[in-house]
Amino acid sequence: MFRFGLSTDGLNFHAKKFLGHSHIGINKSAENQESRIGLVVDVETTGFDRQQDEIIEIAARLFCFNRIDGSIVWIGNAFEALNQPEKPIDAIIEKVTGLRNEDLEGHKINWPDFDHLAKQADIIIAHNAAFDRQFIERYTDSTKDKIWGCSFEQIDWSDFPSAKLVILSLCHGFFYDSHRALNDIDALIHLISMKPVQSQNTYLVEILREARKKRCWVHVINSVIETKELLRKNGYRWVYETKFWRKKICIDDLETEKKFLNAEVNLNADLVIEVVEIPHMDNFKD
Numbered sequence: 001m002f003r004f005g006l007s008t009d010g011l012n013f014h015a016k017k018f019l020g021h022s023h024i025g026i027n028k029s030a031e032n033q034e035s036r037i038g039l040v041v042d043v044e045t046t047g048f049d050r051q052q053d054e055i056i057e058i059a060a061r062l063f064c065f066n067r068i069d070g071s072i073v074w075i076g077n078a079f080e081a082l083n084q085p086e087k088p089i090d091a092i093i094e095k096v097t098g099l100r101n102e103d104l105e106g107h108k109i110n111w112p113d114f115d116h117l118a119k120q121a122d123i124i125i126a127h128n129a130a131f132d133r134q135f136i137e138r139y140t141d142s143t144k145d146k147i148w149g150c151s152f153e154q155i156d157w158s159d160f161p162s163a164k165l166v167i168l169s170l171c172h173g174f175f176y177d178s179h180r181a182l183n184d185i186d187a188l189i190h191l192i193s194m195k196p197v198q199s200q201n202t203y204l205v206e207i208l209r210e211a212r213k214k215r216c217w218v219h220v221i222n223s224v225i226e227t228k229e230l231l232r233k234n235g236y237r238w239v240y241e242t243k244f245w246r247k248k249i250c251i252d253d254l255e256t257e258k259k260f261l262n263a264e265v266n267l268n269a270d271l272v273i274e275v276v277e278i279p280h281m282d283n284f285k286d
Contacts, residue, residue: 004173018174020186026064027074036067038204039121040189042181043135044097046085050134054085056104057097058136059181060117063189070202072193079114080182082107097179115142125149125207127165127188129284137285147211148284151192154210155203165191213250215283218257219274220245220265227265234260251277 005014041060047053062076084104094100118124124143126132129150137144157163160171166178169187172194176187192204220231221244232238236245249257254275261273 015170015173015175018169018176018187018190021075021189024075024077026062026076030073031064032066034066034068035064035073036122037120038063038065039117039124040185041124041126041132041136042184042188043132044099044179044181045135046087046089046093048131050131050138053135055083055109055135055139056085056089056093056099057082057181058109058114059185060114061182061185061189062117062120065204067208068205069200070193070204070208072189072202075189078182078185079117081109081114083109099180109139111140111142115140118142118146121146123147123149123208123211125151125188125192127151127184129153130286133284134286145281147280149207149211150284151188151203151207155192155206211280211283213252214280215248215278216251216254217276217278218247218249218254218261219272219276220247220261221272221274222268222270223265224267227267230264248278 005016007013039060039062041058043055044057045053045055057080059078059080061078064073064076065071066073082099082104084107088101089099089104118140119142124133124146126148127150129148129152133143133148151165152163157168160168162168165184165187166175168191169175172191174187174190177183178187192207193202195202196206218236219242220236223231223245231245234247236247238244239246247257258273265271
């Protein structure tokens with residue numbers, strides 16, 4: 001479980017506080033034909049409703065990486081901004097983020113500054129891309145035609161007790177002041193620049209590989225209520241607006257998924273299995 005910081009006898013664990021990247025600055029001379037630009041983003045919000053709640057803090061940082069092994073070439077300066085929401089934040093959000101209403105008063109995000117960074121990126125990465133992307137794209141169009149990657153979903157963290165960033169950080173020998181947007185993105189860049197056990201490539205390579213895969217939505221329409229728990233157990237989620245079950249999978253796994261549905265779920269003649277391909281640039285939009 002612990003990749004770094006564990007004593008040789010396995011009885012003690014040491015973690016070092018991560019204080020941010022020691023060297024920040026764009027170094028074009030270090031780039032080559034395998035270099036690509038990434039943008040890591042994080043938002044803090046007034047809640048989880050992606051249509052009604054608001055961003056209260058955003059941070060983003062450009063970085064350059066080698067697309068073959070995922071090594072970091074350079075780390076750029078950060079964009080960070082606060083935003084005063086229409087309604088005051090509640091005590092729970094204050095406790096989680098450490099932000100108070102008086103901290104946000106009078107602040108507004110300068111989206112053109114964010115857009116300037118986003119337009120340079122070949123890929124945008126967040127630790128919960130479905131959450132961050134849907135919030136950000138209510139405010140700006142600059143990320144809508146970009147490929148997004150998700151360090152939560154697109155890295156195999158199954159050997160760890162949790163895929164939460166703060167837990168993964170501890171398991172990799174460091175900790176940081178979490179739930180502030182800039183701290184979170186710096187910790188994430190630090191984490192994905194590390195290498196899994198017995199790998200020559202960084203965790204970032206897993207994101208890049210998964211981001212290139214073709215995906216689709218599988219919609220299960222008119223299923224009988226008796227199959228509800230089976231569908232939920234196999235990763236399907238009920239969509240209240242359209243009244244059907246759906247699941248996102250790699251297209252390579254589609255035939256296996258159809259065999260499962262036809263064998264286990266197809267209990268009535270009205271069942272419809274609908275497949276909707278997801279363009280690369282639309283991943284994590286919903």
